[in-house]
Amino acid sequence: xxxxxxxxxxxxxxxxxxxxxxxxxxxxxxxxxxxxxxxxxxxxxxxxxxxxxxxxxxxxxxxxxxxxxxxxxxxxxxxxxxxxxxxxxxxxxxxxxxxxxxxxxxxxxxxxxxxxxxxxxxxxxxxxxxxxxxxxxxxxxxxxxxxxxxxxxxxxxxxxxxxxxxxxxxxxxxxxxxxxxxxxxxxxxxxxxxxxxxxxxxxxxxxxxxxxxxxxxxxxxxxxxxxxxxxxxxxxxxxxxxxxxxxxxxxxxxxxxxxxxxxxxxxxxxxxxxxxxxxxxxxxxxxxxxxxxxxxxxxxxxxxxxxxxxxxxxxxxxxxxxxxxxxxxxxxxxxxxxxxxxxxxxxxxxxxxxxxxxxxxxxxxxxxxxxxxxxxxxxxxxxxxxxxxxxxxxxxxxxxxxxxxxxxxxxxxxxxxxxxxxxxxxxxxxxxxxxxxxxxxxxxxxxxxxxxxxxxxxxxxxx
Amino acid sequence: xxxxxxxxxxxxxxxxxxxxxxxxxxxxxxxxxxxxxxxxxxxxxxxxxxxxxxxxxxxxxxxxxxxxxxxxxxxxxxxxxxxxxxxxxxxxxxxxxxxxxxxxxxxxxxxxxxxxxxxxxxxxxxxxxxxxxxxxxxxxxxxxxxxxxxxxxxxxxxxxxxxxxxxxxxxxxxxxxxxxxxxxxxxxxxxxxxxxxxxxxxxxxxxxxxxxxxxxxxxxxxxxxxxxxxxxxxxxxxxxxxxxxxxxxxxxxxxxxxxxxxxxxxxxxxxxxxxxxxxxxxxxxxxxxxxxxxxxxxxxxxxxxxxxxxxxxxxxxxxxxxxxxxxxxxxxxxxxxxxxxxxxxxxxxxxxxxxxxxxxxxxxxxxxxxxxxxxxxxxxxxxxxxxxxxxxxxxxxxxxxxxxxxxxxxxxxxxxxxxxxxxxxxxxx
Numbered sequence: 001x002x003x004x005x006x007x008x009x010x011x012x013x014x015x016x017x018x019x020x021x022x023x024x025x026x027x028x029x030x031x032x033x034x035x036x037x038x039x040x041x042x043x044x045x046x047x048x049x050x051x052x053x054x055x056x057x058x059x060x061x062x063x064x065x066x067x068x069x070x071x072x073x074x075x076x077x078x079x080x081x082x083x084x085x086x087x088x089x090x091x092x093x094x095x096x097x098x099x100x101x102x103x104x105x106x107x108x109x110x111x112x113x114x115x116x117x118x119x120x121x122x123x124x125x126x127x128x129x130x131x132x133x134x135x136x137x138x139x140x141x142x143x144x145x146x147x148x149x150x151x152x153x154x155x156x157x158x159x160x161x162x163x164x165x166x167x168x169x170x171x172x173x174x175x176x177x178x179x180x181x182x183x184x185x186x187x188x189x190x191x192x193x194x195x196x197x198x199x200x201x202x203x204x205x206x207x208x209x210x211x212x213x214x215x216x217x218x219x220x221x222x223x224x225x226x227x228x229x230x231x232x233x234x235x236x237x238x239x240x241x242x243x244x245x246x247x248x249x250x251x252x253x254x255x256x257x258x259x260x261x262x263x264x265x266x267x268x269x270x271x272x273x274x275x276x277x278x279x280x281x282x283x284x285x286x287x288x289x290x291x292x293x294x295x296x297x298x299x300x301x302x303x304x305x306x307x308x309x310x311x312x313x314x315x316x317x318x319x320x321x322x323x324x325x326x327x328x329x330x331x332x333x334x335x336x337x338x339x340x341x342x343x344x345x346x347x348x349x350x351x352x353x354x355x356x357x358x359x360x361x362x363x364x365x366x367x368x369x370x371x372x373x374x375x376x377x378x379x380x381x382x383x384x385x386x387x388x389x390x391x392x393x394x395x396x397x398x399x400x401x402x403x404x405x406x407x408x409x410x411x412x413x414x415x416x417x418x419x420x421x422x423x424x425x426x427x428x429x430x431x432x433x434x435x436x437x438x439x440x441x442x443x444x445x446x447x448x449x450x451x452x453x454x455x456x457x458x459x460x461x462x463x
Numbered sequence: 464x465x466x467x468x469x470x471x472x473x474x475x476x477x478x479x480x481x482x483x484x485x486x487x488x489x490x491x492x493x494x495x496x497x498x499x500x501x502x503x504x505x506x507x508x509x510x511x512x513x514x515x516x517x518x519x520x521x522x523x524x525x526x527x528x529x530x531x532x533x534x535x536x537x538x539x540x541x542x543x544x545x546x547x548x549x550x551x552x553x554x555x556x557x558x559x560x561x562x563x564x565x566x567x568x569x570x571x572x573x574x575x576x577x578x579x580x581x582x583x584x585x586x587x588x589x590x591x592x593x594x595x596x597x598x599x600x601x602x603x604x605x606x607x608x609x610x611x612x613x614x615x616x617x618x619x620x621x622x623x624x625x626x627x628x629x630x631x632x633x634x635x636x637x638x639x640x641x642x643x644x645x646x647x648x649x650x651x652x653x654x655x656x657x658x659x660x661x662x663x664x665x666x667x668x669x670x671x672x673x674x675x676x677x678x679x680x681x682x683x684x685x686x687x688x689x690x691x692x693x694x695x696x697x698x699x700x701x702x703x704x705x706x707x708x709x710x711x712x713x714x715x716x717x718x719x720x721x722x723x724x725x726x727x728x729x730x731x732x733x734x735x736x737x738x739x740x741x742x743x744x745x746x747x748x749x750x751x752x753x754x755x756x757x758x759x760x761x762x763x764x765x766x767x768x769x770x771x772x773x774x775x776x777x778x779x780x781x782x783x784x785x786x787x788x789x790x791x792x793x794x795x796x797x798x799x800x801x802x803x804x805x806x807x808x809x810x811x812x813x814x815x816x817x818x819x820x821x822x823x824x825x826x827x828x829x830x831x832x833x834x835x836x837x838x839x840x841x842x843x844x845x846x847x848x849x850x851x852x853x854x855x856x857x858x859x860x861x862x863x864x865x866x867x868x869x870x871x872x873x874x875x876x877x878x879x880x881x882x883x884x885x886x887x888x889x890x891x892x
Contacts, residue, residue: 125751125752125753126752126753126754126755126757127753127754128754128755156751156752157751160750160751164750164762213557305878306878306881307881308881309881323784323786324783324784325784325871326554326555326556326586326587326590327555327556327557327783328555328556328557328558329555329557329558331555332555332870333870333874334871335871335874335875336871337875341875341878341879345881355783356751356753357748357749357750357751357783360748360750361794364790364794364851367851367852368790368851368852370852371851371852371853371854374852375845375854376875376879418800418801419800422851422852423850423851423852424790424793424794424796424797424849424850424851425793425796425797425800425850426797427797427798427800427801441801441802442802444803452752453752453758456752456758456759457703457728457731457758457759458758458759458760458761461759461761461763461803462761462762462763462798462801462802462803462804463750463760463761463762
């Protein structure tokens with residue numbers, strides 16, 4: 001409880017963000033990423049390019065596991081082959097000669113876990129004011145800020161997400177103090193000296209927006225607009241109108257904020273919209289139509305279950321916790337059956353964390369959501385539940401052509417679990433990113449330790 | 464935080480509450496975990512009579528005339544005990560007017576008592592109950608002094624009398640944040656604590672005039688039972704060195720009945736803690752250096768302390784949502800399978816959320832355990848209760864079966880489908 005209060009007070013810390021990701025693969029696909037294909041030649045759209053390179057791996061065969069491949073499928077007693085940093089094949093009876101063979105009988109394999117909503121690096125631990133870099137809460141709309149410019153790669157939280165959560169990719173969003181919080185960045189969860197060294201090559205940018213209580217409280221308390229929900233919409237609509245006008249300008253003078261908004265209008269940048277209440281989500285979807293952009297995902301969408309039909313029709317994902325509720329007014333109607341009801345309605349579900357601890361247990365969150373559904377008669381297969389924190393997240397982040405499932409040719413982002421990942425008793429045993437083994441529970445040397453923790457009590461501990 | 468007029472809210476609840484009677488009954492053929500740290504018993508029976516546990520075991524043969532619940536395929540545990548929590552003090556954390564956890568503008572500190580602020584109709588109590596939590600140790604938070612005031616043990620029953628043990632303990636913080644409250648330094652916390660104990664001793668001995676004292680009369684009086692050793696003193700501390708000062712305090716003031724809360728770095732002083740006999744309510748899955756007093760945080764904290772012989776339970780206050788309590792206990796079992804980590808046996812993990820917190824608060828054998836004479840707090844689960852997929856099916860408190868519905872279950876039922884062809888959803892209730 002004290003932590004919730006802190007988050008609310010700080011407004012950025014954890015609960016503030018939300019975004020959406022797109023599910024209509026086509027226009028949101030990675031090939032349209034602004035980072036890789038400049039549309040307007042006047043300026044470099046990718047001035048802080050990824051320098052990430054996969055680390056070396058060896059051809060590896062995981063043999064005899066139960067495999068949830070991320071697409072929803074479950075393969076029993078299957079083999080997963082990794083080679084040259086990629087998933088090479090998944091199936092039964094594969095030839096493993098020339099591969100380092102890992103006996104995975106009785107164990108489980110999934111794609112690397114993906115968190116669509118994290119503030120690691122922007123709100124790193126230790127959570128001291130000097131580290132509070134997630135909310136540029138000085139103006140209600142800041143499309144000009146980029147969260148990558150706040151990411152501290154030495155945040156110990158990245159290492160916990162890898163070792164305890166099996167997280168291999170994650171999206172870092174600005175906080176939710178602002179109506180438009182700024183650009184998101186998608187990272188590979190690989191330690192690096194620089195944020196560029198973590199940036200997911202070819203991932204599209206996202207733009208963080210926020211509905212509801214936070215923006216109106218932050219600015220209303222300063223006697224500034226917005227101080228109401230209608231104020232939120234008024235500022236947003238004018239922001240979009242100005243951006244559309246800018247798109248027709250000669251653009252002799254660069255405008256960082258408008259460039260981001262234009263990227264959204266052109267479909268290169270995906271909108272991730274923090275929004276709790278069903279009625280507000282419905283209004284936002286109309287605003288998107290009015291202004292000519294699309295919302296990829298609503299984040300923290302605790303009331304999505306009330307409008308599963310609308311979300312399906314608009315092809316908008318809901319990035320949600322399993323069961324958070326009651327910590328702020330707009331979260332009052334959160335229920336554990338949210339994910340299951342959305343799945344039943346045919347809408348897209350992504351399980352997210354928004355939390356440096358929750359990111360270590362996204363698999364358990366998904367399992368809780370599945371169980372809540374089962375108790376009300378909605379049976380959702382395990383493979384589909386695994387998809388909630390793998391392929392669906394990748395899709396909503398625009399990286400599903402590269403990762404999120406164990407399909408041949410995709411990145412070798414893989415978790416070997418010591419038991420059923422939908423059980424509280426299971427943990428990642430080994431984690432590969434692009435085919436490189438970066439965590440091994442049985443090898444203390446295969447465990448990242450951030451600069452911050454060197455020479456401190458507990459350095460290199462199991463954590 | 465602004466204090467709300469709680470009485471109005473609870474009066475309504477009282478008027479609507481139907482009197483419930485304790486039933487005598489037996490549960491048979493279930494997997495029974497008593498909560499005392501032992502392994503679950505297959506095909507066992509639990510008998511409840513007069514609101515108390517009457518018998519537990521595989522060889523118990525209940526009187527055939529007793530109403531019997533067939534527990535085939537079910538698990539049975541004692542009602543879970545959540546300590547420390549704010550259950551009953553808050554409706555919505557972020558809605559200040561509904562939040563009675565702290566009292567930053569109050570003129571009193573140690574004299575503050577959570578009892579009149581507890582709202583048994585709180586949704587969080589209802590949700591906790593539906594998740595198998597039947598008792599809670601409730602405390603406010605420190606805000607204008609290192610003393611947060613007096614906490615209580617409550618039950619989560621659907622009745623107007625939530626308090627099991629009022630003024631069960633005094634809460635004080637020697638944490639980083641406590642040092643800021645005290646004036647900006649741990650030095651100030653320790654001076655404030657010692658001065659308060661001294662003034663309370665003076666008050667109790669009739670040597671307190673009010674002149675030149677820092678405590679108000681009410682605060683000095685409230686600390687009387689603490690210095691006399693008749694009321695427990697819960698101390699929050701996290702850093703290893705801070706925990707050592709708590710152990711030293713116990714030696715300096717031997718009458719104090721200390722309980723350590725938080726103890727993120729408790730594993731570093733596990734031997735000393737075990738030797739001190741101080742019970743610990745500890746951070747469970749906190750593994751990040753969120754604050755400098757938590758640099759050595761690890762999920763193995765509880766496992767390592769338990770291995771050293773510390774009476775350790777899970778501190779529910781570090782868990783964002785109290786109903787995640789059993790998930791945390793389950794994770795401690797998972798750690799037992801990881802190289803280099805320290806976990807708990809299944810039975811010990813359950814004990815950290817049942818009998819151990821009960822023992823820590825001086826109610827061992829009375830709550831949090833299935834043992835003859837203990838309160839008839841019994842939960843029937845649809846599977847392994849520490850597993851994330853399992854849920855409570857029936858919950859009894861003092862032998863009274865409890866309703867498990869709440870705001871959330873009603874929303875679930877209303878939105879089971881989105882059909883509004885005849886009337887709006889508002890008519891579906």
